[in-house]
Amino acid sequence: MITNVSVICWHFQDYPEFKKRGSVNQLRQMENSIIYLGFLIAAYAVIANDVIQTLGTFLASNHKQKWWVLWGFASVILCATLIYGWNLHQGDVTYGRLDKIPLPETMPWWYLLAPLTLLVITRFGIPVSTTFMILSVFSSQQVIEGMVFKSVIGYALALVTALIIYLVIAKRFESDEALENLDKKNKRYWLAAQWASTAFLWSQWLIQDFANIYVFLPRQLSFPELMMSLTVLLGIMAYIFNSRGGKIQKIVNQKSNTRNIRSATLIDLFYGLLLFFYGNMNNIPMSTTWTFIGVLAGREIAIHYLLRKQHMKKAYVLIGKDFAKVNIGLAVSILIAFLIQFFKV
Template identity: 70%
Template sequence: MELLVLYVGFILAAYAVIGNDVIQTLGTFLTSNNKTHWTVLWAYASAILVGTLLYGWCFYNGDVSYDRLDKIPLPETLNWWYLIAPLSLLIITRIGIPVSTTFLILSVFSSQQLIEKMVMKSVYGYALSVVSAFVLYLLIAKLFESKKSIDKLEQSNQKKFWIAAQWGSTAFLWSQWLIQDFANIYVFLPRDLSVWVLVGSIVVILLIMALIFKNRGGKIQEIVNQKVNTRNIRSATIIDLCYGLILFLYGNYNSVPMSTTWTFIGILAGREIAINYLLNNKQLKNSYKLIAKDFAKVNIGLAVSIFIVYVIQLFKTMP
């Protein structure tokens, strides 16, 4: 029974985490390359994933989470109620709510002290993302995000450069996101993976990614598509680079897991405010509505996470 919970938990967590979170990193990539066949995009992302996974496995003594699970040991007994968290995440993802997988999945296995650290790191990450994106786009919006500059890009030879730059920024961001979120995917498996478990897990993850790429992201993708100019390849490149740098500089500051969802929503929020302030005659009403809607969704996810952790704690105390 315990082995069944372990492997079913991993599969459910992998599908739910990737389905919910992958759009943060590959959403703009999928949107701006909508004319490229999904198998090409999938193969590119898969190669980066396998490389990042193998690097962590080799240099962290079999721990593919890059030590993010160091203070989250695998329970001695895995009962069925641990599956409530990934099942709930799966349902929420299908609805289209960008819940924080870090809170929902890892909180079930974590101490209260570590949960508090995860929440604080995520809140600071959100604030840093909003401010950083807002300042950045105040400086570059007129140059890169105006309709005139985008039309000029379409008619120039610069597009090839930006295509290459976007694929490069996607590779950087995708690797940094994986370093943060491998913990959410692999929390059900032993911290020192054997070769066969590693290979099997890679096969499962790549199959899940193929399904998501074939569906072009699914319901969660709407969060990216609703934002200004995200279909433009230059805009997508700048978003990815900004997001990747924050994960690299702030996310790797320590090994405490953090919500990449909150960071992503923060970047889109700061960007949306700056662009509408500079380019749309300070018409911020629609921006605030979108931002409030996204922020409400992630807070609903946090509330659901807390409720599920509470329910599982009740099961733990039952005889």
């Protein structure tokens, strides 16, 4: 009898501790749910919003091809780039882009505000900087300043470079006469060149934007975690390819000759080279969206200046709209970062 009473008293005295442990376990389960839910939402929103940069011209110029063929091609590149980075950096699939952005010790619900906002914006077909939108809430002020500086320079460099290049080549490759003279024999060569340039660009974009997709997950992934995340990404890609890029694909379709395979090849090549040389100068994350919009802006100005001067106003309007849209993302991301700081207090 005395023994039973002692056991009961011991349990009663330690009940608060058991209750505390139960709360901790529930809190950990909730945080794990937020981590995986955040990854899922961020993966879809980032790929859906940024797909126009790398695969937009590919989808536009191959609109007659079956979607699953295009998906299979892009999926092979994705798998190779992800697994190569995982092996090279000992489990880090972001190629060091998150070295200065550690995973928070706790993951409260408000960290979902950023990917959810990006998801809503993407559904409206507005291209924004997913780097600013997702990474700002995890980053220090110093890191954010570095990302903004690198992205602004990237936009200016892309605009000036594309402007100069297209002032040289626009008459030869973008005029109506040049497009009409693209015979079937040459078209086959350009088709091979376009798929090659797309593979190169797609791999360079993934190296930059894996940070935005994987910021919710541990910085060193185990093999099961790698396979789980890869399966999720391939499923998201299948949905996006089946819908031909969604509403945001209109940004590319509105630009001059983007359905022409030669034009699409040149855009992908120039953009890929910019990401390769400028994006890999250091491991600071950058907005690939700003660089892409810069390439399109410089290209449009050159083409309209040389070939369509009577429509220059239209070109400036399109460029202004695109620039305004990407700045919406910057403003919203900064607002969300401030909101999260408020919740932390």
